[in-house]
Amino acid sequence: MNLTQAIGAILSIALKDLRLLVRDKAAAFFTFIFPMLLAVFFGFVFGGGGDGGNLTLGIVDEDRTQGSGQFVQDLEKVAGLGVRRFEAADQAQQAIRRGEVDAAVVLPRGFADSTSSVFSGQGMEIKGYIAPGAGAQAGLLTGKLTELGFRRLMDSFTSPRLLQTQLDRARQQLGQQQDITPQRRGVISSFLDSVQAFSEDMDERDRAEEASTDSGEKATSALGDWTPVRVTLEEVSRQGAGPRSGFEVSFPQGVVWGLMGCTLAFGISLAEERSRGTLLRLTTAPLTRGHILLGKAVGCFVSCTLVQAILIVMALLPPFRVQVTSPVAMVAAVLLCSVGFTGVMMLLAGFAKTETAAQGVGRAVMIVLALVGGGSVPLFILPKIVQTLSGVSPFRWATLLIEGGLWRQFELADMLLPGGIMIGLGVGGFALGAAMFRWQE
Amino acid sequence: MIVLRDLRKSFGPVVAVSGLSLRVEPGEVFGLLGPNGAGKTTTLSMLVGLITPDAGTAEIEGLGSCSRPLVRASLGVAPQALALYDQLSARENLHFFGRLYGLTGTRLRQRVETVLGLVGLSDRGGDRAGTYSGGMKRRLNLAAALVHDPPVLLLDEPTAGVDPQSRASIIDLVRALRAEGRTIIYTTHYMEEAQKVCDRVGIIDRGALLDVGRVDELIARHGGSSVVAVKRGDVEELIETHDPTRTVADVLRASPDVESIRIERPDLETVFLSMTGRRLRD
Numbered sequence: 001m002n003l004t005q006a007i008g009a010i011l012s013i014a015l016k017d018l019r020l021l022v023r024d025k026a027a028a029f030f031t032f033i034f035p036m037l038l039a040v041f042f043g044f045v046f047g048g049g050g051d052g053g054n055l056t057l058g059i060v061d062e063d064r065t066q067g068s069g070q071f072v073q074d075l076e077k078v079a080g081l082g083v084r085r086f087e088a089a090d091q092a093q094q095a096i097r098r099g100e101v102d103a104a105v106v107l108p109r110g111f112a113d114s115t116s117s118v119f120s121g122q123g124m125e126i127k128g129y130i131a132p133g134a135g136a137q138a139g140l141l142t143g144k145l146t147e148l149g150f151r152r153l154m155d156s157f158t159s160p161r162l163l164q165t166q167l168d169r170a171r172q173q174l175g176q177q178q179d180i181t182p183q184r185r186g187v188i189s190s191f192l193d194s195v196q197a198f199s200e201d202m203d204e205r206d207r208a209e210e211a212s213t214d215s216g217e218k219a220t221s222a223l224g225d226w227t228p229v230r231v232t233l234e235e236v237s238r239q240g241a242g243p244r245s246g247f248e249v250s251f252p253q254g255v256v257w258g259l260m261g262c263t264l265a266f267g268i269s270l271a272e273e274r275s276r277g278t279l280l281r282l283t284t285a286p287l288t289r290g291h292i293l294l295g296k297a298v299g300c301f302v303s304c305t306l307v308q309a310i311l312i313v314m315a316l317l318p319p320f321r322v323q324v325t326s327p328v329a330m331v332a333a334v335l336l337c338s339v340g341f342t343g344v345m346m347l348l349a350g351f352a353k354t355e356t357a358a359q360g361v362g363r364a365v366m367i368v369l370a371l372v373g374g375g376s377v378p379l380f381i382l383p384k385i386v387q388t389l390s391g392v393s394p395f396r397w398a399t400l401l402i403e404g405g406l407w408r409q410f411e412l413a414d415m416l417l418p419g420g421i422m423i424g425l426g427v428g429g430f431a432l433g434a435a436m437f438r439w440q441e
Numbered sequence: 442m443i444v445l446r447d448l449r450k451s452f453g454p455v456v457a458v459s460g461l462s463l464r465v466e467p468g469e470v471f472g473l474l475g476p477n478g479a480g481k482t483t484t485l486s487m488l489v490g491l492i493t494p495d496a497g498t499a500e501i502e503g504l505g506s507c508s509r510p511l512v513r514a515s516l517g518v519a520p521q522a523l524a525l526y527d528q529l530s531a532r533e534n535l536h537f538f539g540r541l542y543g544l545t546g547t548r549l550r551q552r553v554e555t556v557l558g559l560v561g562l563s564d565r566g567g568d569r570a571g572t573y574s575g576g577m578k579r580r581l582n583l584a585a586a587l588v589h590d591p592p593v594l595l596l597d598e599p600t601a602g603v604d605p606q607s608r609a610s611i612i613d614l615v616r617a618l619r620a621e622g623r624t625i626i627y628t629t630h631y632m633e634e635a636q637k638v639c640d641r642v643g644i645i646d647r648g649a650l651l652d653v654g655r656v657d658e659l660i661a662r663h664g665g666s667s668v669v670a671v672k673r674g675d676v677e678e679l680i681e682t683h684d685p686t687r688t689v690a691d692v693l694r695a696s697p698d699v700e701s702i703r704i705e706r707p708d709l710e711t712v713f714l715s716m717t718g719r720r721l722r723d
């Protein structure tokens with residue numbers, strides 16, 4: 001048997017097993033359907049995230065004036081924006097790091113003052129913080145704040161009292177300014193007068209009508225480059241941050257159960273082939289025993305990869321919209337998990353000397369490992385001691401890798417330990433399991 | 442063709458095969474006849490390299506031991522325990538087993554259809570093996586041994602647990618395979634089958650080969666005399682003889698009041714009984 005034939009035989013064993021897995025309704029359910037149901041169900045239990053692109057904004061009001069208070073109230077009314085107040089800027093930054101809010105905005109001292117001098121000042125200065133990787137959200141935030149600034153500007157036009165104060169203040173500042181030629185002073189003064197007249201005229205027509213975003217956009221074109229709100233955003237790294245939605249927790253859990261399903265299905269299928277006699281036919285074919293086990297391993301690897309890919313692709317779609325922060329880390333995580341759990345499958349097949357043992361003890365051990373490894377309660381909310389204990393479970397490292405691709409933002413260095421464990425499990429598990437495997441009843 | 446030399450195998454205290462030597466000639470059907478537990482399956486397992494013998498060798502002449510994968514390519518094995526995937530159709534089963542032997546494409550498809558036809562399952566080929574009757578599974582089990590067209594066949598109790606019809610068709614098939622010139626080892630505990638299909642038979646009991654020869658040779662050596670049973674009224678007289686025809690003629694000439702007369706010729710059952718003191722099937 002040459003190499004091509006050997007590969008052909010290995011692949012046909014893998015293909016045959018995938019076909020058997022799909023045809024075994026119970027195994028197919030626990031391998032493919034159950035993990036999906038679990039991911040969706042627990043995703044909602046953990047608070048979902050189905051509000052799609054919703055932004056939670058932290059607000060620090062350092063100005064503490066009526067004007068700034070009004071601004072915060074305005075923000076609270078913006079659709080699709082959740083607002084949480086913080087006492088100080090560092091508290092808000094902390095909240096970003098913990099993943100509690102997506103961004104934070106600081107209204108500096110003198111904020112209200114600068115709003116009421118829109119004509120003479122530089123507009124409001126808002127300092128913001130945002131988590132990295134939230135590019136779309138950053139744009140959204142700047143847009144919302146600018147919109148809000150324009151709305152306030154338009155409020156000035158439509159609210160005579162507010163405009164009057166602003167005009168008065170502008171005239172007062174004009175009077176204090178020494179380095180202006182009388183000619184110029186006259187031009188500005190008459191401009192202010194005409195603004196006042198224009199506003200009184202407009203005021204009569206649509207006094208009750210609230211300024212809309214629409215009018216804000218018109219104002220932009222009328223006012224050129226000038227913006228009433230200047231937002232400067234600074235990134236706050238989300239190291240050790242928590243997941244952004246319930247689905248970022250539940251889909252890794254789904255992956256755990258999917259991996260468990262594959263591992264059990266293939267481990268048991270080897271024991272089954274032995275007890276049902278088909279293994280005998282495989283061993284009397286012109287294959288080495290290595291070929292046969294490799295065929296099983298390839299089948300297990302493919303189905304592990306398949307179940308993970310299905311779950312992760314599903315997670316990306318609405319209404320779950322889980323974000324993969326690092327696609328490369330994600331793909332690497334999936335492949336590493338498949339390698340690791342193929343080794344776990346061989347270990348199971350090697351240790352379970354009978355089909356009954358594989359079905360009974362094997363299943364029980366795998367379920368316990370899956371439970372402590374993050375399959376039932378997310379690891380990051382477990383007590384430290386349990387988190388440490390769960391290190392014995394290969395599922396824990398798989399969870400870590402998958403979460404690394406989703407929200408832990410793993411880089412190469414972060415992947416070394418869990419990835420190394422997966423490769424070790426894959427190679428070591430295969431070697432040990434194969435050596436211990438019994439070929440006859 | 443197939444040579445077994447002083448094969449020995451024990452499982453703990455149980456001696457399954459104790460010093461078995463055997464030579465099977467090319468193109469013959471060799472029967473291994475013995476009761477359950479005689480060591481037939483263990484012998485075949487050592488031949489195909491599934492079990493490592495404690496001592497002795499088993500090989501295909503000119504090719505070597507079957508522990509080498511390449512040598513196994515020329516073997517077709519129908520295990521005693523049905524070895525089929527219940528969730529796959531007969532066609533899918535055969536297709537898969539054919540792939541393991543390196544068959545692909547049109548040749549594979551042709552072989553699958555050919556062997557399905559040989560075992561009379563063409564019209565049920567698309568059904569899952571799990572839905573088959575015992576007889577049909579047995580026939581599919583045999584088909585799986587034939588799909589790669591091997592010159593040597595090892596059939597371990599190919600008629601175990603089947604209905605009389607399937608049994609007859611399996612026996613016909615084995616005869617047809619023999620006519621094609623294949624070398625076949627056929628194990629059974631049914632002496633009728635051994636008598637019907639085998640060129641030579643080896644009597645095996647408790648792991649040892651007691652004697653080997655053509656059926657008539659074995660009977661002549663160990664069968665003893667025939668018995669002529671003569672019934673007169675309520676009395677039946679049993680006469681042992683080496684020439685039953687002559688004895689019948691003598692009896693009829695001597696006494697005309699015979700009600701019935703019956704000849705019991707020795708068969709392999711008698712051979713086994715005389716060699717072991719036990720019957721083949723208990």
Ligand SMILES: Nc1ncnc2c1ncn2[C@@H]1O[C@H](COP(=O)(O)OP(=O)(O)O)[C@@H](O)[C@H]1O
Pocket residue numbers: 440441452455456457475476477478479480481482483484
């Ligand atoms: N794997 C095994 N472990 C222990 N004993 C075995 C094993 N295989 C066969 N035996 C014993 O070896 C003897 C021969 O068995 P076997 O070759 O299956 O006989 P046969 O095929 O002629 O019925 C029997 O006593 C059987 O119980």
Ligand SMILES: [Mg+2]
Pocket residue numbers: 478481482483521597598
């Ligand atoms: Mg047997």
